Amino acid sequence: xxxxxxxxxxxxxxxxxxxxxxxxxxxxxxxxxxxxxxxxxxxxxxxxxxxxxxxxxxxxxxxxxxxxxxxxxxxxxxxxxxxxxxxxxxxxxxxxxxxxxxxxxxxxxxxxxxxxxxx
Amino acid sequence: xxxxxxxxxxxxxxxxxxxxxxxxxxxxxxxxxxxxxxxxxxxxxxxxxxxxxxxxxxxxxxxxxxxxxxxxxxxxxxxxxxxxxxxxxxxxxxxxxxxxxxxxxxxxxx
Numbered sequence: 001x002x003x004x005x006x007x008x009x010x011x012x013x014x015x016x017x018x019x020x021x022x023x024x025x026x027x028x029x030x031x032x033x034x035x036x037x038x039x040x041x042x043x044x045x046x047x048x049x050x051x052x053x054x055x056x057x058x059x060x061x062x063x064x065x066x067x068x069x070x071x072x073x074x075x076x077x078x079x080x081x082x083x084x085x086x087x088x089x090x091x092x093x094x095x096x097x098x099x100x101x102x103x104x105x106x107x108x109x110x111x112x113x114x115x116x117x118x119x
Numbered sequence: 120x121x122x123x124x125x126x127x128x129x130x131x132x133x134x135x136x137x138x139x140x141x142x143x144x145x146x147x148x149x150x151x152x153x154x155x156x157x158x159x160x161x162x163x164x165x166x167x168x169x170x171x172x173x174x175x176x177x178x179x180x181x182x183x184x185x186x187x188x189x190x191x192x193x194x195x196x197x198x199x200x201x202x203x204x205x206x207x208x209x210x211x212x213x214x215x216x217x218x219x220x221x222x223x224x225x226x227x228x229x
Contacts, residue, residue, distance in 0.1 A: 037218070106164075
């Protein structure tokens with residue numbers, strides 16, 4: 001059973017960088033079957049997929065168009081985790097952020113982190 | 120505005136059967152598997168149905184999914200009070216190269 005444990009600050013100032021980490025147990029970030037996603041949820045935008053990283057003989061990244069210029073998702077094989085960085089945040093980036101994984105499905109979810117963008 | 124279209128609400132009495140629809144297009148539901156997520160009040164979304172009609176272990180067979188063309192449906196039979204939740208459909212969109220979601224359907228058990 002895969003378990004995901006999120007960590008990171010819950011308050012970020014406008015124009016700064018949002019950084020979250022997702023620690024993996026029960027699987028490897030280098031698995032050739034899984035993808036490692038970040039999804040956020042807010043009342044105004046609903047569920048919104050932000051991007052993913054995955055390993056298929058080499059590393060791949062895919063990002064949502066809405067955040068493509070501001071986002072980086074990186075694996076950390078030494079710690080078996082992956083991270084989200086979202087630059088130049090604005091109040092509209094306030095949401096609950098989830099790390100999510102599965103074999104072609106969104107099967108396992110982290111506990112969620114409420115991130116508020118406010119000065 | 121969500122890529123997939125769901126009714127905002129649905130309701131039924133205990134024991135009844137309720138169906139929730141999800142409408143998409145040829146670039147998403149028409150091409151790929153549909154999943155359904157259940158989000159109980161104040162909790163994290165949970166995978167309820169995957170690959171159109173498959174249930175993860177532990178999900179009761181009262182929950183079933185189907186797909187036809189560019190639409191999908193979630194059916195819940197023998198409705199129970201603990202089924203009150205928000206339900207979301209999800210799939211991969213080949214044109215957007217992104218997971219896309221419905222806006223969610225709030226199910227009320229009367």
